[in-house]
Amino acid sequence: MASNDNAAQDGSRFQLYGCWRSTCTHRAILALRFHGVDCDYHPINLTAREQESPEFLAISPDAQVPVLVFGDNVLTQSLAIVSLIESLAEGSPADLGDRRLFPVDPEAKARTITICERVSSYIQPMTLPGAIRRSIRTHFSDQDDGTFDRQAKGFIDAMLISNLGLLDAVFARSDGPFALGRAVSAADIFVYPQLLGARRLGLDLAPFPHLSAQAEAMAELDFVRAADPLALSDAP
Numbered sequence: 001m002a003s004n005d006n007a008a009q010d011g012s013r014f015q016l017y018g019c020w021r022s023t024c025t026h027r028a029i030l031a032l033r034f035h036g037v038d039c040d041y042h043p044i045n046l047t048a049r050e051q052e053s054p055e056f057l058a059i060s061p062d063a064q065v066p067v068l069v070f071g072d073n074v075l076t077q078s079l080a081i082v083s084l085i086e087s088l089a090e091g092s093p094a095d096l097g098d099r100r101l102f103p104v105d106p107e108a109k110a111r112t113i114t115i116c117e118r119v120s121s122y123i124q125p126m127t128l129p130g131a132i133r134r135s136i137r138t139h140f141s142d143q144d145d146g147t148f149d150r151q152a153k154g155f156i157d158a159m160l161i162s163n164l165g166l167l168d169a170v171f172a173r174s175d176g177p178f179a180l181g182r183a184v185s186a187a188d189i190f191v192y193p194q195l196l197g198a199r200r201l202g203l204d205l206a207p208f209p210h211l212s213a214q215a216e217a218m219a220e221l222d223f224v225r226a227a228d229p230l231a232l233s234d235a236p
């Protein structure tokens with residue numbers, strides 16, 4: 001596991017284990033950049049199954065990224081990581097004001113988490129053909145004539161299209177390019193990496209005009225540029 005060392009600016013020290021093509025890692029980096037926090041980035045090569053190596057399993061037995069280590073704490077699950085980053089920023093001397101990923105208003109906060117959940121539960125798992133293919137094959141199939149891969153791709157595309165359609169309808173009700181309007185929230189940092197991932201899978205986003213507008217608006221923001229996964233040390 002290689003390491004890319006950057007000193008934390010606020011005196012904290014975060015170790016982030018991730019992978020350039022992991023949308024969940026991208027969420028964590030977006031949250032760190034949003035709050036202007038740096039980290040030491042440790043790339044885990046998912047293609048080489050480095051997440052299953054004894055060294056990585058000793059850090060996190062979940063065999064998944066992202067993993068955020070700070071002090072004695074080892075955190076998995078990007079929603080928990082994003083929430084922790086915001087809570088720690090809240091505790092720092094600077095007043096967050098409106099610059100929050102999770103709105104203070106309870107109803108807006110719940111809507112934010114609803115969108116994060118749709119991405120986490122119904123979309124992101126579908127964009128991991130490697131993990132899905134491996135586990136379905138292990139349990140149900142020993143065929144390798146290409147039928148399985150064609151069926152898996154059809155299933156993945158159908159799930160993606162229906163869930164992106166549901167999200168597009170949510171964004172259609174917003175009065176700005178972002179999920180909740182003109183200010184970025186955690187919902188946006190969950191949705192944006194998925195849109196990049198869907199494009200990588202060859203999916204046309206044109207049928208989702210509100211999501212396309214969000215992707216364009218996000219790409220213009222400084223903190224999003226600073227979190228570009230293609231700038232990570234393990235990116236191709």
Ligand SMILES: N[C@@H](CCC(=O)N[C@@H](CS)C(=O)NCC(=O)O)C(=O)O
Pocket residue numbers: 021022023024025046051063064065066076077078079120128130131
């Ligand atoms: N719900 C978890 C999902 C984590 C996850 O699925 N990570 C992927 C990369 S995005 C992974 O590590 N996959 C390992 C594999 O493909 O074996 C989160 O939000 O952090």
